[in-house]
Amino acid sequence: MGGTVTIDLALYQLRTFREVARLGSLTKAARSLGYAQSSVTSHIRSLESRVGMQLVQRLPHGVRLTASGEIFHEYTTRIFHVVDEMASALNPSGETEGRTTIGASALLLETRIGSLIRDCRYRYPKVQVSPRQLAMSNAYEAVRTGEVDVALVHGDCSAPENAPAGIVIEELPPLEVVPVGSTALVESADLATSLASVRVLAVDPDCASHHILVTALREAYGIDPQVIEAGSMGGARQLARTGYGIAMLPSESLRQPEEGHHLAVLPGLPRAQLGVRALWAGPELARAAVSAVCDVATRVGRETVTQMA
Template sequence: MDVRQLAAFRAVAQTRSITRAAAALGYSQSAVTTQIKGLESVVRARLFERRRDGVRLTASGERFLPYATRLLRLTEEARSAVAPEAVLGGTLTIGASESITTYRLPDVVRLFHAAHPKVRLSLHTFHEGPEAMVAALGRGDIDVALTHSIDPGPTGPATRRLATEELVLVATPDHALARRAAVTTEDLRSAPTLIVQSACVYDTILRTELTAVGPRVVPPLEFGTIEGVKIAALSGHGVALLPRVTVTGLLDTGALVQLPWAPAVTVASYVAWDEEQCDPAMLSAFEAVLDRVAAGWACSPACAEVGSLSA
């Protein structure tokens, strides 16, 4: 068993394709196939099965993946230990929620790349809730996760809370609720609401508030992405609960307005990682940049104190 075999195995497991794994590693497809066959011979188990839609891990492959990931990380740590002054290199794979990818990560990426130009950052956007990213960490698909969550946040891998961010309920200026002096949670039960998907943390928060007064009368409309929700809101299809950072420009121009809804709801941003998987030097460098940028993510102290769901 050697490092090239383990790297080929992990690449195929992550991409579910010999072709894509070969492209990512810079190998030929035949070389990747040879490495996988060699590894299967060493471990004396079949690790993949071929399907029409690609390759999939067998049960043995699923069990072996965490060990392969750990061995590869230990290899990188050993290399760093004997060359502590070496320039950081390699790939850091970051998973993030859509709002963080679009509105928070650009500054992180810019500063990190300026400080560590030899590190390749690979970004994966998740539209599901934080549980999907925690699962991706466990599989070794990503090295670091950045997500919005209701406190106490994701569990399992190591995590750290970064900031409290404000959510706002928005609609077009001519929406019936926009003309109210105050919007109650009861009002929202019969109002069309726009969501990313039911697993999204923003809809989870809205459902939590609505549950206190009764079930929704009108089922929410699901659009798959925050941008889709924003376009639907601009088209007058309903109201949406979103992070303020995602709609600041639209609020500034008056294309959308914040509805006078009483709860001051917030969401917490978290960074999570797998201690056995993430290279300590890479993680330390990333956290240094993240801390510098995340200081500006938090909403006002008043918002953080009043926030009813992530205090």
């Protein structure tokens, strides 16, 4: 009978590996963790030596996981989940604590995440939320690989045919988007003529909301506008203020005076309700901190939806 194979792994090395996998770069991982790059390289080499196989493939610009590295990363994620559960179980106060990484689409990052972090601090003071922008097309994969604990997406973000098993989809309060342009454009004497020279600004290329504007302009005014990627809500607002283009922006962001300055809702063009969803592992598998963040996420936006109703 063969003996049990034991692999001696250090948590600090696993943490380094997890950060390298998340960022795809030894340099960025070193900067994130506060290590010298030589230390990160040493941690990875030590892990590869102990498991007896290559985990990371070096590329001209960054790194990527090997097939063995993908398997190793999956188990590393599980290990840290268990460590977090142990820390919670040993917490004498019983208060939920830990860190949750939450990815969000461009629209949600600038409308819902601020309120989510504020509410989390109130309800769960020992839970830290780390937000980052996430392309909606990568949401399922980001949750599967552990790049994020929770992904917030909006609009028509259907599960891909090969969607990873075990990902829970939680319905959240919807997001209303409205057609927005400069106040000068809205107040122009001949709106149809003024609209003919503007572009449609796409905040998130994965979101179909800007297509609503394209279709409406074509059907109502016979205009076939050029679509420009704004990259962010801030970029879309700035371009819209200057009269360069029009965009579908969340109505709740326009309720803030500093955001709505020199912007107005365009008459005669449609509004839209975008479904919002949270993707995560679900309450049975997720860490307590992740479950707490998802619980708060289901509340954020309800007040706005109630006001609109």
